[in-house]
Amino acid sequence: MQNFSIGIIGAGNMGLALASGLASRMAPEQIAVSDPHPDKRQRIRDLGISAYADNGPVVARADLLVLAIKPQGLRELCAAIAHEVQSRRPLVVSVAAGIRGTDIDRWLGGGLAIVRAMPNTPALINAGISALWANDKVSARQREAAATVLGVVSEVFWLTDEALMDAATAISGSGPAYFFLMVEALTAAGVTLGLPRDLCAALAAGTAAGAGRMIHDHPEEAAALRARVTSPGGTTERAIKSLLGDGFMEMVGRAAQAARDRSRELGEQLGAA
Ligand SMILES: NC(=O)c1ccc[n+]([C@@H]2O[C@H](COP(=O)([O-])OP(=O)(O)OC[C@H]3O[C@@H](n4cnc5c(N)ncnc54)[C@H](OP(=O)(O)O)[C@@H]3O)[C@@H](O)[C@H]2O)c1
Numbered sequence: 512m513q514n515f516s517i518g519i520i521g522a523g524n525m526g527l528a529l530a531s532g533l534a535s536r537m538a539p540e541q542i543a544v545s546d547p548h549p550d551k552r553q554r555i556r557d558l559g560i561s562a563y564a565d566n567g568p569v570v571a572r573a574d575l576l577v578l579a580i581k582p583q584g585l586r587e588l589c590a591a592i593a594h595e596v597q598s599r600r601p602l603v604v605s606v607a608a609g610i611r612g613t614d615i616d617r618w619l620g621g622g623l624a625i626v627r628a629m630p631n632t633p634a635l636i637n638a639g640i641s642a643l644w645a646n647d648k649v650s651a652r653q654r655e656a657a658a659t660v661l662g663v664v665s666e667v668f669w670l671t672d673e674a675l676m677d678a679a680t681a682i683s684g685s686g687p688a689y690f691f692l693m694v695e696a697l698t699a700a701g702v703t704l705g706l707p708r709d710l711c712a713a714l715a716a717g718t719a720a721g722a723g724r725m726i727h728d729h730p731e732e733a734a735a736l737r738a739r740v741t742s743p744g745g746t747t748e749r750a751i752k753s754l755l756g757d758g759f760m761e762m763v764g765r766a767a768q769a770a771r772d773r774s775r776e777l778g779e780q781l782g783a784a
Contacts, residue, residue, distance in 0.1 A: 512536070512537050512541070512656065512659055515537075515541060515574050515575065515656060516541050516542075516543070516572045516573050516574045516575070517533060517537075517541060517542045517543075517573060517574070517575050517576075517577065517660065518542075518543050518544070518545075518569035518570060518572065518573030518575070518576045518577065518601070519542070519543070519544040519545075519569070519576075519577045519579055520544075520545050520546075520566050520569060520570075520576065520577065520578055520579060520580060520588065520592075521545075521546055521578070521579035521580035522544050522545070522546035522548070522551040522552065522554065522555050522562065522579075523546070523551065523579065523580070524632075524635055525579045525606055525630065525634065525635075526544060526546065526577070526579035527551065527554055527555070528634050528635045528637075528664050529577060529579065529660065529661075529663065529664060530542060530544050530555055530558055530560055531558060532637060532663030532664045533660065533663055534558040534559060534560055536663060539558065539559035539560045539561075540561070542560045542561075543560070543561045543562075543563065543568060543569045543572060543573070544560055544561070544562045544563070544569065545562065545563045545564065545565060545566045545568075545569045546562065546564075547564060549564075552564065566588070566591065566592050567592075567595060570592050570595040570596055570599060570601075571595060571599065572599075573599065573601045574601050574602065574656075575601055575602045575604060575653070575656050575657065575660060576596070576601040576602070576603050576604065577604045577605075577606065577660065578603065578604065578605045578606065578607060578615075579606050580607070581607070582607040582608055582609055582610050582777060582781055583781065585605070585607050585610050585615070585618070585781070586614075586618050586781065589615060589618030589619045590618060592619070593618065593619045593620045594620075596619050596620065596623065597619070597620045600623065600624075601624075602624045602625075602626060602649065602653040602656060602657065603615065603616075603619065603623055603624065603625050603626070604625075604626045604627075604628055604657050604660065604661075605625065605626070605627050605628070606627075606628050606629070606630060608629065608680055608684060608774060608777060609677070609680070609774045609775070609776075609777030609778040609781065609782075610627075610777070610778055610781055610782055611627075611673065611778050611782050612625040612627055612644070612646045612673060613646075613782075614778075614781075614782035615627075616646065622648070623648060624645075624646065624648040624649040624650065624653055625645070625646045625648070625649070626643055626644065626645045626646075626649055626653070626654070626657040627643070627644045627673065627676055628641050628642070628643045628657070628661050629641060629642045629643075629676055629679050629680050629683070629684045630661060630664060630665050630684075631665070631683050631684050631685075631686060631687055632687045632688075633665075633687060634664035634665045635664075637663070637664050637665075638665075639664050639665030639666070640665050640666045640667075640668070640683050641661045641664075641665040641666070641667050641668070641683075642668055642669075642670050642675075642676060642679035642680075642683060642684075643657060643658065643661060643667055643668065643669050643670065644669070644670045644671075644672075644673045644675075644676050645657070645669070646673075654669075676774075677771045677772075677774040677775045677778070678767075678771050680770065680771070680774040681767045681768070681769075681770035681771040681774065682767060684770075684774075685770045689763070689766065690719060690723075693719065694712075694715045694716055694719050697711075697714075697715035697718070698711045698712045698715045701714065701715065722736075737751070
């Protein structure tokens with residue numbers, strides 16, 4: 512990443528997380544960030560990184576340009592920076608959910624190297640996981656650069672088929688919320704069983720964190736880990752039977768499908784213009 516300049520447009524959750532991670536790995540003068548909000552620019556400057564209200568200076572020097580704004584604003588942003596992007600021709604990395612590479616490329620004037628990345632919320636604490644896809648203009652060196660940038664906040668996996676980005680969005684992009692919901696449900700269940708709410712919330716959250724650490728080290732072994740804590744005739748077995756009997760697997764399958772469909776829909780709606 513030496514002699515490589517990175518520009519980040521948008522210093523919200525994701526832009527700030529990426530800038531913070533990169534600041535400890537490369538010279539701050541290799542990074543530039545833009546955002547309309549003075550408080551967010553100040554947080555970037557606190558990292559020793561230049562921050563601008565205008566996107567121009569960021570695009571002008573970027574070899575890799577991260578678009579870290581909400582999907583709804585992406586078309587307008589691309590139209591505003593297309594001219595400068597075409598003269599610099601950086602690798603463009605979009606973290607926006609749903610928006611397809613061909614639409615981003617078209618909005619920016621065409622012929623560009625585009626990477627789409629779908630990180631997730633734990634990226635904000637450098638514990639995310641990201642699915643990446645590259646169009647055919649992206650060189651091996653640029654792939655490596657994109658993986659390095661997302662790698663500062665997350666594990667990185669490449670997809671060869673862009674259509675699967677919608678599925679990855681449904682599993683890992685939206686996924687943290689499913690686990691948060693499970694903690695909410697367990698907390699509510701504990702209260703129903705007579706436990707104080709604060710204690711219940713701590714028990715449920717601590718259990719999620721511990722289970723998360725165990726599965727992180729053995730990602731293929733969810734079923735084996737579950738079997739190990741499910742003694743025949745025991746309490747866990749009774750609970751799991753109840754969940755499966757009530758259609759837990761089908762419910763999760765339908766939820767993931769709904770998220771995948773919404774991601775497709777967003778791409779179609781926002782990319783149509
Ligand atoms: N947060 C996550 O966990 C997560 C996970 C996966 C993917 N993503 C994706 O990452 C992207 C950013 O998400 P986020 O949560 O970081 O959003 P965010 O907190 O809203 O940050 C976006 C920042 O960019 C600014 N901005 C908007 N338009 C701009 C423009 N034209 N030029 C410069 N700055 C502009 C926004 O200002 P305003 O508030 O005034 O618009 C805001 O400060 C989204 O596309 C999202 O889908 C986020």
